[in-house]
Amino acid sequence: MFISPMLLHKSDHPFDDESYITELKLDGIRIIWTKFNDRVRIYTRHNNEVTSVYRELTNLDLPNGTVLDGEIVVSDKNGKPDFEACMERFKSIKAPYDIQYCIFDVIQYNGEKLTSLPLLKRKELLEEIIPSDHPNIATVKWIQGNGCAYFDLVKQNDLEGIVLKKINNSPYEIGKRSHSWLKVINYQYENCYITNLRKDKFGLILSFLDGKPAGLMEFMPPDERKKLYSMCKVHSENEKFKSVEPIKCRVKYRNLTKKGKLRIPSFVEWL
Known part of the structure; x- marks a missing residue:
């Protein structure tokens, strides 16, 4: 079952605000991972099923009625996201690249809809349910506030940008572009x-x-x-x-x- 993901608005500048968390903006392909009736299905944000493209993600042991949101990333030799390599791997499973599914939200778990849960509660649940030893899966790390300093580090390392997410009154808004999630691009x-x-x-x-x-x-x-x-x-x-x-x-x-x-x-x- 496909669920349309929550989308981001743009902010022209980073900011420091303790009522937001700050994450690295990953330069890859947005992916919705689902499991229903003992079958894993994987979708792009445009509702294209790509399960066969990312077979290494089908063995994640989670209960039925689970929906995850994250980004597929391919890293270069320096550990930085390589978007062109990511697209090559998307187009062909024979492309010689290892993928990483970087999960930043959980929309549903064990049949329970979690969209109305506070953001940090969803983050806590992710850390509990996602195994730390899966070679192709990780959770996205975050810090509270410190958007300006984080963005400075992003610029120093030629990374894509940051995402600032409101902590309070920040439900997961299915299929909407929300001002609760803001991206700042390192142009x-x-x-x-x-x-x-x-x-x-x-x-x-x-x-x-x-x-x-x-x-x-x-x-x-x-x-x-x-x-x-x-x-x-x-x-x-x-x-x-x-x-x-x-x-x-x-x-x-x-x-x-x-x-x-x-x-x-x-x-x-x-x-």
């Missing part, structure tokens, strides 16, 4: 040129200032798109793209891919 910034406009749907080809390809940008506020179209000077086109005179802008992105391109770039400002 990187780069100055680039826009060189091409995609025709079929909005998308901009970027290049670094040295001319090397920087990737595709699909995120730009509507008002900035209008400005873009007003300043574009098209000098050639083909079936898919319009080539324009380079327009300089600043973008933010998650990290560089292994091919040296920007991952999920989005517009910040014109330069």
Whole structure:
């Protein structure tokens, strides 16, 4: 039985507040683990069943009527989450990567719905029911408050970000994007040129200032798109793209891919 997970809102900055806990934001694939009628089924947050992809998670000995929420992560040689490797493993069980299911919440246990329980009670239960010796499963650790210091450590180690979760009056809100859970992304910034406009749907080809390809940008506020179209000077086109005179802008992105391109770039400002 699939249960749609609780989603996060964004916060532009970390903050220190003892009424929140702070967790590492894991750079992987959100997974809902379920067991009903003695059968484990595993789903992505979009309700795609992927049990056969993650067979190593089907032997977790928990009672029927259990639903867990967490993130599949693949770590690199330095122990940092490697999103590209995680996607390779998602696409093929033959990919040579070990997975870790990092569990941060329990939605249901032994047939009892736990969504109305306080956050810390759900965390305590997780520590009780999740075995510490499973090679592919772990619980996500947290601290109370200290969001700013935690985020500084994240930046120092080039990790994805943090999640701040409200302690009190914080039920698990199924299928909702809640302000009780806030993500703060450790964005990187780069100055680039826009060189091409995609025709079929909005998308901009970027290049670094040295001319090397920087990737595709699909995120730009509507008002900035209008400005873009007003300043574009098209000098050639083909079936898919319009080539324009380079327009300089600043973008933010998650990290560089292994091919040296920007991952999920989005517009910040014109330069």
